Amino acid sequence: MMTPSTAATCFVAIDLSKSKWLVALDAPQLAKIKSVRLDGFDTAGLIDLVRATVAEATELCGPDQRPIVCFETGYDGFWLQRLLANEGIETLVVDPTSFLVNRKARRVKTDRVDAEGMVVLLKNYCSGDRKAFRTVRVPTVAEEDAKRFHRERKRLMSERTGHINRIRALLALQGVRHINPAMVTWRKKLEGLETADGRPFPDQLMREIVRSFERLELTNKMIKALAEERDEALAAESGQFPEHEKAVLLEGLRGVGRHSAMLLSAEVFGREFKNRRHLSSYLGLTPSPYSSGDVERSQGISKAGNRPARTLGIALAWCWLRYQPQSALARWFRKYTAERPGVRKKVAIVALARKLIVALWRYVETGLVPSGAVLKAEV
Numbered sequence: 001m002m003t004p005s006t007a008a009t010c011f012v013a014i015d016l017s018k019s020k021w022l023v024a025l026d027a028p029q030l031a032k033i034k035s036v037r038l039d040g041f042d043t044a045g046l047i048d049l050v051r052a053t054v055a056e057a058t059e060l061c062g063p064d065q066r067p068i069v070c071f072e073t074g075y076d077g078f079w080l081q082r083l084l085a086n087e088g089i090e091t092l093v094v095d096p097t098s099f100l101v102n103r104k105a106r107r108v109k110t111d112r113v114d115a116e117g118m119v120v121l122l123k124n125y126c127s128g129d130r131k132a133f134r135t136v137r138v139p140t141v142a143e144e145d146a147k148r149f150h151r152e153r154k155r156l157m158s159e160r161t162g163h164i165n166r167i168r169a170l171l172a173l174q175g176v177r178h179i180n181p182a183m184v185t186w187r188k189k190l191e192g193l194e195t196a197d198g199r200p201f202p203d204q205l206m207r208e209i210v211r212s213f214e215r216l217e218l219t220n221k222m223i224k225a226l227a228e229e230r231d232e233a234l235a236a237e238s239g240q241f242p243e244h245e246k247a248v249l250l251e252g253l254r255g256v257g258r259h260s261a262m263l264l265s266a267e268v269f270g271r272e273f274k275n276r277r278h279l280s281s282y283l284g285l286t287p288s289p290y291s292s293g294d295v296e297r298s299q300g301i302s303k304a305g306n307r308p309a310r311t312l313g314i315a316l317a318w319c320w321l322r323y324q325p326q327s328a329l330a331r332w333f334r335k336y337t338a339e340r341p342g343v344r345k346k347v348a349i350v351a352l353a354r355k356l357i358v359a360l361w362r363y364v365e366t367g368l369v370p371s372g373a374v375l376k377a378e379v
């Protein structure tokens with residue numbers, strides 16, 4: 001977590017968009033917040049603007065005038081923070097969901113209002129009000145790059161499913177349902193293929209089906225190549241994968257595959273957590289209660305954290321029940337669901353996922369194997 005300088009005197013907030021940047025500035029020489037609009041990605045203009053503001057403040061108030069910049073995390077990632085840091089400009093990346101918004105002010109939404117509101121919150125934050133907003137930890141370039149494996153794989157798997165469904169739909173238009181798109185012998189299956197009513201397949205439709213199969217083949221090749229790159233990165237001793245040791249530890253447990261081990265290591269266990277509640281909150285697995293007057297109820301989990309890791313955590317919990325049936329967590333799940341017949345297993349599995357992720361976190365941090373868990377080497 002980034003700790004801002006309390007000596008900052010020039011405050012800059014940037015509202016980023018693809019075409020324009022709206023920069024709000026507050027400095028000792030300014031009677032009110034100043035807004036300047038720049039072309040998108042005009043980093044030279046932004047740096048010149050910040051330095052000119054500091055120079056004016058220095059001329060008015062003397063030396064030791066320091067700027068601090070903030071912007072919301074989102075589409076632009078972290079490259080701007082790294083660029084400004086290289087220029088010696090302290091920069092915070094802010095979680096946009098952490099802003100406390102005035103209900104009356106919420107009726108008005110413009111870039112200028114957003115940027116000016118952000119610069120006010122930045123001043124409060126630097127003055128010690130840590131509830132003004134929440135900053136985001138900026139990952140290293142290596143940590144950020146390590147996440148590409150599973151994120152690209154997720155997109156490719158989604159594309160693969162789309163191609164398969166498209167092929168099935170095209171074949172179903174002519175009443176053909178016996179061809180499995182996943183078969184590698186699809187070319188032979190298409191030779192002389194007839195419709196359900198005995199006609200030859202229309203030429204244009206057949207060409208479209210062939211192209212869809214070719215796209216599916218290409219996607220499968222990409223998935224295979226990505227898996228090979230992932231295995232090479234994990235096997236290399238040169239530090240290609242930042243959390244190499246943690247991934248190897250996780251993969252040593254029954255029920256945890258290589259993809260799961262690398263995803264958890266890159267997305268979750270590469271960060272620092274104060275306690276198990278902090279970890280559960282990051283994953284969005286914490287309860288979200290509702291209380292108003294005499295009405296109290298649970299709204300389920302918050303779902304406000306890392307979505308890929310949360311999804312994997314729940315899938316991993318199901319695998320844990322299958323491959324680690326004698327572990328303490330699996331026994332707890334069976335006892336919990338047996339004592340509460342009205343609780344669905346799909347609800348209880350979320351609680352198990354939360355406990356499992358915490359247990360795995362302790363395992364990679366301290367080496368303490370989850371109670372009753374079996375290592376692959378012991379099988």
